[in-house]
Amino acid sequence: MALKLVMFSDFICPFCYIGFETVRKLKSEFELEIDWRGFQIHPEWPAEGMAAADYRRGMDPETRRTIWARIQAMAEATGFSMKPPAVLTNSRMALEAAEFANQCGVGEAFEERVYRAYFNEGLNIGSQGVIGELAAEVGIDRNELDLAIESNRYVERLRDNASDAHTRGVSGVPTFFVGEYPLVGAQNEDVMRQILQRYQRLSAGK
Secondary structure: OOEEEEEEEOOOOHHHHHHHHHHHHHHHHHOEEEEEEEOOOOOOOOOOOEEHHHOOOOOOHHHHHHHHHHHHHHHHHHOOOOOOOOEEOOOHHHHHHHHHHHHOOOHHHHHHHHHHHHHOOOOOOOOHHHHHHHHHHOOOOHHHHHHHHHOOOOHHHHHHHHHHHHHOOOOOOOEEEEOOEEEEOOOOHHHHHHHHHHHHHHHHOO
């Protein structure tokens, strides 16, 4: 029996990238039906980006390195690599494009490409040109995507995602819902597998 998994996430969150890859690894094992919900956590960040050092200026460089060493270790344990972006950018356009990609049937491929662009290649995912190029790589018609973004077609969808997240008590990302059970934060593969197995047994016993 397939399991329904809802994941609230944002492309600028490294833990969301880890959670995304973990869920993908377990997708076939549990026949997961994944509902990706874009939830923007820093709408105030400029689309053109800002230096990563300007975020939380009171944090000393050694603390930043320690945090990122932990994040990178988690990513490597999941089977991929990532590095801290030098420039932090606004994710709104990328999240809107992800909604378009979902309708085109390539949502997962597009999301993977955006995460990799941001956390491995240092690309500005707040740029419409960059988003268009990434979309084209996974088979999306770039002109149609541009029209969708420029017409604000998915603005209301993102608002609905945020409203649903707040109704469910979501305050950070990633947050997963297995049925109605919330799970906050990126989990390693073994922990996520155990949680899904437990829910599968509970569902079978109903």
